[in-house]
Amino acid sequence: MHELSWEKIRKDFKLTGKVTYFQSAGMSPIPKAVYKTIQETYGKLYELGELDFHSDLSMAAALLQKMGEHLNTLPENLVFMPNSSLAMSMVALSMKRRFGNDFNIVSKQDEFPATHIPFEYQNIPVSYVQPENGRYPVEKIMALTDDKTKAVVCSYVQYGTGFRQDMVSLGKALKQRDLLFVVNATQGFPFFPIDVEKMHIDVLTASLHKWGCAGHVGSLMYTSPAYREQFPTPVAGWLSVKPVGNDFIVTRKGTSVDIYPTAMQYQFGTANLQTILALKTAFEYMQNIGFDNIRKRVLSLVTECIAHLNQLDGVQVLSPHSHAGEQSAIISINLSGKSNQECVLFLEKEKVFTTIRNNNIRISLNFFNNHEDIGRLVEGIRKFMAQ
Structure with a gap:
């Protein structure tokens, strides 16, 4: 295998020559290869209309095959959705249809709204587990369940703190209680390991504009065959329905x-195949680098960044980081005696881009970041604190 050159990979992302970017947890930039695919796919529409439609469908199916292998499932259990909020809404509606009003779910206090709002909107009672120093012990999650609990709905990685849940232990505990495990994997997919079988996941959704490196392409939704049998889609469109004979419509x-x-029941209508083909290029680009290599690179940068931040007076690292298993690509910090918001604005003037989440500074590192990026970030915070 050829030796990886992270500096060469870095050059595939044009923004690295202009700014220092720590906002991938909001949206990752796209590499050169993806930009080229977007130009080519829309160029085909310009020149040929839909003459390549069936070919594009085949390539989209090939992408689901690759993603299925990445999640240890069959492609028939996967579908692209417009966003995670819609995917979670389908789950909420299906549960409401099956259980009526006499049930509840358990979630986490730090969840992103796409995880819990679809359930609250359906007037489904939600009990929220409170964190312990940013962590969510499995025992504490299970202790909040009761006889009326039907599911635990939570994120793999918390969007604000970056805490990464032990999904194997939680999934096993839920399986023993016969409770549904519904996962928002947006801040973990595709960098961090997900095995839907080993983790006993019933439903998973992952918004792909975060770490998918392909822009706003929607979300990936997984449903297990057992889940679909008990909870069929609560709504349908023309592509959800099996045609008779050789009819397409x-x-x-x-x-x-x-x-x-299959998960095709959630394919309510036509999708933007051009963006899905861009995602295929992005996924294959990262696959070629190697997801293990990407994960090791990101965690190495995160560890380095935390070490430097810990040396700054007045900077408190909020993200759990005692061991690699709870770390992700996200670091959350708070400044003592200073405004986090003003620091973010100060860094922007230095062309260093972070963001505010839950009133704290969120720093998200991607595999195109490097040591110099971390140095600029740390020096920028040092200068701000010295004012």
């Missing part, structure tokens, strides 16, 4: 609707 009227048994 279901044109019959006034008859029963037969939805697909």
Whole structure:
């Protein structure tokens, strides 16, 4: 295998020559290869219309195959959705249809709104586990469940603090209690390991504009066959329904609707295949680098960054970081006696871009970041604190 050159990879991301970017947890920039694919796919629309439609469908299917292998599942259990909020809404509606009003779910206090709002909007009672120093011990999560609890709905990685949950232990505990495990993997996929079988995940959604390196392409949704059998889609579109014979479109009227048994039942209508093809390029680009290599690179940068931040007076690292298993690509810090918001604005003037989440400074590191980026960040914070 050829030796990786992180500096060469860095050059694939044009913004690295202009700014110091620590906002990938909001949206990752796209590499050169993805930008080229976007130009080519929309160029085909410009020149050929939909003449390559079936070819594009085949390539989208090939991407689901690759992503299925990454999650240890079959492609028939995966579908692209417009966003994670819609995916979670489908779960909330299905649960409401099956259980009525006499049930609850358990989630976490630090969750991103896409995780819990779909359930609260359906008036489903949600009990929120409180963190312990940014962590969520499995025992504490399970202790909040009761006889009416039907599911735990939570993130793999917390968007604000970066805490990464032990999914294997939590999934095993939920399986023993026969509770659904619904996961928002947005801040973990595709860098950090996910095995839906080993983790006993029933439903998973991951918004792909965060770490997918392909822009706003929607989200990936996984549902297990057992989940779909008990909780079929609560809504349907023309692509959710199995056609008769060789028909491509279901044109019959006034008859029963037969939805697909696969995750295709959530494919309500046509998708933007051009952005999905860009995602295919991005996924293959990262796959070629190696997700293990990417994860090791990111965690190495995170460890280095935390070590430097800990040396600054008045800087408190809030993200759990006692061991690599709880770390992600996100670091959250708070400044003592100074305004976090003003620090972010100060850093922007230095062309160093972080962001505010939960009133703290969020720093997210990607594999294109380097030691010099960390140095500019730390020096910028040092200068601000010295004012």
